[in-house]
Each structure stands twice: as C-alpha cells, then as structure tokens.
Amino acid sequence: MLKVRSLDASGGGVVAIDNKIEQAMDLVKSHLMYAVREEVEVLKEQIKELVERNSLLERENALLKSLSNNDQLSQLPAQQANPGSTSQQQAMIAQPPQPTQPPQQPNVSSA
Template structure:
C-alpha cells in the first residue's frame, strides 16, 4: 500500500512538473511572438520609408536627366562604364555653366 502512495505521489509530481514546463514554454512562445510582431512592424515601417525615398530619388533622377544636356549624359554613361573616372566626371559636372558672353562692366564716370 505504501508503494502505491509513493508511486501516485511521484506521478503527481511528474504531472505538476510537466504542467510547469508547458506553462513556461507557452510564456516563452508568447514573448517570442510578441517580439517577432514588433520587429515585423519596424521592418514594415522601414520598407515604407525606403519605398518613399526610392520614389523621390527616381523623380529627382528623371528631373535631372530632363535638365541635363547630351554631353553631360554621355559623360555620366562613360563614368558608369569606367569607375576610375568618377572624380574627373564629378569635377566636370560640378563646374557651373560658362556664360556665353562675359558680363559687361558698368559705365562709371568719375566726377
């Protein structure tokens, strides 16, 4: 009879431990799911911002292409084909356009 009591007490103890383990696993699972959902929301926001930034850059690129002349576009194509000329192309494109005529000096009369 005493053996039966020890056995049932031992069985109850195992069941209690199993229940505790299951509860702990459920808690870990819920925390992980919460963390994953949070990270997904952050990533969705980053994707949204990157899509907006990409769209803005594409519009800016189209505008710059429409405002540039064929020489500048050919320099850009050459730059993409030969990356070592990047600095030279940037320097050329950064120079302001030269006016067709030099500015006229104002007529100043000495009194």
C-alpha cells in the same frame, strides 16, 4: 517531455512538473512572438521609408535627365564605371556652393 519519478504512488508530481514546463514553454513562445511582431513592424516601417526614398530619387533622376543636355548625358556611361566620382558630382550639383568665410582668429589675450 522530461519525466520525473514521483515519490507518491499517484504520479501527481510528474503531472505537476509537466504542467509547469508546458506553462513555461507557452510563456517563452508568447514573448518570442511579441518580439518578432515588434521587429516585423520596425522592418515594415524601414521598408516604407526606403520605398519612399527610392521613389523620390527616381523622380529626381528623371528631372535631372530632363534638364541635362545631350553632352552631359553622353558622359554618364563613363561616370557609371567610377561610381565614386558620380556621387561626388551629384552632391556638388545638388548643393550650391557655400560662401567661404575667413578662418576665425583664436581669442588670445596678451599678458
């Protein structure tokens, strides 16, 4: 602790400063603990969501494996070497093709 010489003989000024420093440190500690608790709660929620998402993806993976044939399963090791193509193919399988619409003509008035 920082000690400051007091002008009075009793040393009361030093004690008062020490008490204020201690109170300030306690306040900082309580604010820090509150912020850490909040962050822990946010992280717990994110972990919970990620665990749920992982579980869903594992079930989806098991279902897709059960619905696929041996030829498709034999292609998996080759696709795992190139993860970009696998995720694109999974996205294509997961989403049915959307009907295409002709591009809209700009609304231009003739003068």
